Amino acid sequence: MSELNITHPKKLKQLAATAICGNDITSSCLYVSALTIIYAGQYAFIALLIVGIVLYFFRKIYGEAVGALPLNGGAYNVLLNTTSKGNASLAACLTILSYMATAVLSASEAMRYLNSIFPAVPILIATFIVLSFFLALTLTGISESSTVAIIIFIIHLVVIALLIFSAFYYITINGLGNLKLNFQTPVKGGIATAIFLGFSVAMLGVTGFETSSNFVEEQKPGVFPKTLRNMWILVIIINPLISLLAVSILPVQEIASHEGAFLSHLGSHTGGSWLAMIVSLDAALVLSGAVLTSFIGVSGLIRRMTLDRIFPQALLKENKRGSSSAILIVFYLLCLSILFITNGELGPLAGVYTISFLSVMAFFGFGNLLLKIKRKKLPRPEYASPIVVILGILGIFIALYGNIKLHPEFLVVFLQYFIPTILIIYAFLKRKVVMHYLLLYANRVFDKLSELALFSRFHLTKEMRKLNKQPFVYFTKGDNIATLNKVIIYVKDNEITQKLKIVTVLQTETQMSDTFMRDFEALDRAYPDLRIEYVQIPGTFGPELINRLSHEWNIPHNFMFIGSPGDHFPHRVSDLGGVRLII
Numbered sequence: 001m002s003e004l005n006i007t008h009p010k011k012l013k014q015l016a017a018t019a020i021c022g023n024d025i026t027s028s029c030l031y032v033s034a035l036t037i038i039y040a041g042q043y044a045f046i047a048l049l050i051v052g053i054v055l056y057f058f059r060k061i062y063g064e065a066v067g068a069l070p071l072n073g074g075a076y077n078v079l080l081n082t083t084s085k086g087n088a089s090l091a092a093c094l095t096i097l098s099y100m101a102t103a104v105l106s107a108s109e110a111m112r113y114l115n116s117i118f119p120a121v122p123i124l125i126a127t128f129i130v131l132s133f134f135l136a137l138t139l140t141g142i143s144e145s146s147t148v149a150i151i152i153f154i155i156h157l158v159v160i161a162l163l164i165f166s167a168f169y170y171i172t173i174n175g176l177g178n179l180k181l182n183f184q185t186p187v188k189g190g191i192a193t194a195i196f197l198g199f200s201v202a203m204l205g206v207t208g209f210e211t212s213s214n215f216v217e218e219q220k221p222g223v224f225p226k227t228l229r230n231m232w233i234l235v236i237i238i239n240p241l242i243s244l245l246a247v248s249i250l251p252v253q254e255i256a257s258h259e260g261a262f263l264s265h266l267g268s269h270t271g272g273s274w275l276a277m278i279v280s281l282d283a284a285l286v287l288s289g290a291v292l293t294s295f296i297g298v299s300g301l302i303r304r305m306t307l308d309r310i311f312p313q314a315l316l317k318e319n320k321r322g323s324s325s326a327i328l329i330v331f332y333l334l335c336l337s338i339l340f341i342t343n344g345e346l347g348p349l350a351g352v353y354t355i356s357f358l359s360v361m362a363f364f365g366f367g368n369l370l371l372k373i374k375r376k377k378l379p380r381p382e383y384a385s386p387i388v389v390i391l392g393i394l395g396i397f398i399a400l401y402g403n404i405k406l407h408p409e410f411l412v413v414f415l416q417y418f419i420p421t422i423l424i425i426y427a428f429l430k431r432k433v434v435m436h437y438l439l440l441y442a443n444r445v446f447d448k449l450s451e452l453a454l455f456s457r458f459h460l461t462k463e464m465r466k467l468n469k470q471p472f473v474y475f476t477k478g479d480n481i482a483t484l485n486k487v488i489i490y491v492k493d494n495e496i497t498q499k500l501k502i503v504t505v506l507q508t509e510t511q512m513s514d515t516f517m518r519d520f521e522a523l524d525r526a527y528p529d530l531r532i533e534y535v536q537i538p539g540t541f542g543p544e545l546i547n548r549l550s551h552e553w554n555i556p557h558n559f560m561f562i563g564s565p566g567d568h569f570p571h572r573v574s575d576l577g578g579v580r581l582i583i
Contacts, residue, residue, distance in 0.1 A: 011220040016146035017212060018230045019153035020296055023289030024102065024208025025231050026156060026238065030283050031109070032205030033243045034262035037255045039406075040198025041187040042179075045244040047198030048205075050395075052236035055206050057392035058361065059228045060384035061368045066213045066224055068371060068380035069581075070574040073304040074213040074297075075360050078367030081581040082374050085308065085494040089429055091363040092305055093422045094356045095214070096298060101353035102207060103294035103335050104342075107131050110287035113280050116261055127339060130288050135332040138295040141321035142218055145292055152289035159282040160238060163263065166270040167245040179248040200402025203395075205239055207357050210364065211293050215300035225381070242266075295328060302327045307558050307578070309470070309496065310428050351410030352417045358400045365393035375581060377566040378573065432467055432496045471499035471553065473560040474582075475541065478504060478512060481519035483583060487561065488527055490582050495559075501533050503549075505541040512536065543575045550577070 012020075036044040065078045073080065073088075074095060080088035104127070111126040138145050187194040212219075212227040219227070246255055246266055258265040261280065268276035303324050306315045315326045342349060368389050371378070404411050427434055472495055474487050484502065491500055502520070504512060517534075524532045539545050550557055557577035564581050565573070573581070 012142065012146055012215075012218055012223065013220055014223050014226045014230070016150055017215075017219045017223050018227045019149040020146055020215075020293055021208045021211045021227055021231055022153050022234060023149055023156065023286055024106070024211065024293040025206060026153070026160070026234050027106070027283075027286045027290050028205030028207065028235075029160065029238050029242055030113075030263055030287065031259075032202055033239055033246060034255055034259045035204075036198045036202045036239075037243055037246060037252060038259065039201055040194045041252050042182040042185070042247045043187065043191060043195050044198050044202075044247065045240040047195050047202050048240040048243055049236070050195070050199050051202045051206065052232070052240065054203070054392060054395035055209060055232050055235055057384070057388050057395065058209065058364070059232050060382065060388050061365055061392055062210075062213055062228055063225050063382045064380050064384045065364065065368045065371055066216055067382055068375065068378045068573065070216050070224065070572075071304065071578055072214055072217045072300040074210055074301060075363040075367055076301060077213075077304065078364060078371060080308070082367055082370035084490075085310070086426075086429065089305075089310060089425050090422065091360060091367075092301060092310075093418070093425050094359045094363065095210070095301055097352055097417055097421060098207070098356040098360055099294040099298040099301075100331070100335055100338060101349045101356065103131065103291050103331075104339050105349050105353055106287045106290035106294070108339070110284045110291075113261065113264075113283040113287065116264070117277065117280050117284075124339070124343070128336065130291060131332060131335055131339070134288070134291045134295055135328055137292065138299065138328050139319065139321070139323050139325055141323050142215070142296060144321070145296060149289060149292055152285055152292075156282055156286040156289070159278055160242075163267055163270070163275065163279060164241060164245065166275060167242075167249060167266065170270040171245070171248055174249075176248055178251065182247045182252050185252065196398070197402055197406065200399045200406065202239070203358065203399035204354060204403075206235060207353075208290065208293055209235075210357075210360055211297040213364075214297040218300065295331065298331050299324055299327050302331070307556060309467075310425065312428075351407065351413035354403050354407075354410055355400065355414040356418070358396050358403070362393055362396045362400070365389055365396065375564040378564050378581070379567065379569065467496040468498040470497050470559065471501055471555055472497050473501045473503055473549070473553075473555055475503050475505065475560065475562045475579075477563075478516055481523065483563070484519070484523055485526075486583060488523060488530065488532070491561075492527070492530065498529065499531050499533070501535055501553075503535045503537060505537050505539055505545060507538070507540055542571055543577065546576055546579060 033044070033048070036047050040047045066074075069077055069081050071077045073092070076088045076092040076095065079091050107127045107130040108123065110130060111121065111123045114126065115121045115123050137148060189197075209228070209231055212224060212231075216224050242263070246262075249269060250266065255262060261283075263283065264276045264280045267279040302311065302315065305311055306313065306327070315324060315330070317324070317326055319325045338349065368384060369386070372386065372389075472491055474484075474491075476484065476487075487502075488500065491497065520532075520534050537545070537549075546557065546560065549555070550560070557579050560579045561582045562576075562579055563583040565571075573579070
């Protein structure tokens, strides 16, 4: 399916893009502040400030990587343009798992808050209704979804501001006696251990930060770095401030006993039952908004993977509103399956969410390092120094170690979900090999059943021919034989095709040298199973020429490759419509 036939919805402005991610990341204060206090006690605010520092590193890491490669897909996109499709698919698998767990956890937790106000609300059924509502909403298009996200986001920030104001007012009347008592209480294992464990669990409160990179193509130019800035400001202010206010008002032991509805309890203490009611309603609303974040983030990621032929092309079909209906429905069904398999129990999902989310962040950090090594000449709007990237990755590894140390069972549960998921994605990625063996199997097993064997061979062979028929393009300025050989090896290892066009764009009628043509002929003979065609085109290499060739040859932009452009390249990579970097 050519991407020229795909409609593009209206681009998102700063508030809308921030709201979609912000509902997820700002809802973290509903649980992460109490969770951090349980492990770090009165020093929780320090652990949360360290989280803010690590997130600042990742603000730079994401800003550089996505600025250089502003295409949907997040960590998948960065690794796809710096390593192999297999490595990129591993990061995508973790991202999808993270979104699935986030959607179900957020919806279930939202309904638990609602159940605390209205006990008659059945949590499992209500969670199903929330997931169904946001499926219907995202099917109407990202612009309509963003309007709902903005409303939820603004309401949540107003309620949090009201809660903080009431806490300050309470302290001005009652003083800081409780804070002094809490700091006189020793913490279990010592201050360093408490901050380490508190930091580990607090890192779970930045989920949503990675989402903006998964729908960057739906944002207006220049909006993406602003979403990172806005989310970082909210995280560095809200979570440490609420934890510090909490230990100034409540004993640490009391906070631990009200972990499930911590902010509601804090609100009842500082403002009364009316504020507790408002906070609980807001919690149900903003946690539901985090479900929307998951739907939008996964839609951008899976659409990009489908364009790269990892998933069946039928998923690309869009409705009249420009939404990929099949992608959203498949994700919705996967979320429902997890909800009913676990019967709404949050424990198993917490393990999947914890490890997959932190692993995605680590992959993005590694992708940034690879970008510096393999694509060092690629223009980028900002630059994260290697020490910043390394410190960011180190922070993620510390958080991963701390969470697994606290909950070793998380690793087992994670693997139970991860292994089947990555096997399915790997089967799609290597479906040419899978179909080849199925064809052999059909020939052997159904040898006596000639009609069934003929039917199986016909359809498998037809599908293999269909996959192999798709040509790919590599634009070269006259690379030497070693470089062209690397290109061919990459295509053979990562793509399903038997056709490769090697294209040179020349502004004059200049002919390529005899040496180049001899090298090309040698390569053509070296790979008999790959039909390599050399094409020389007059003109200027740029978006217009790429669009014209894509239309004339019916080859999508993301099936066209280039080497990493230099500093003097007159176009941004994003202007090329999804052309991939492989050398």
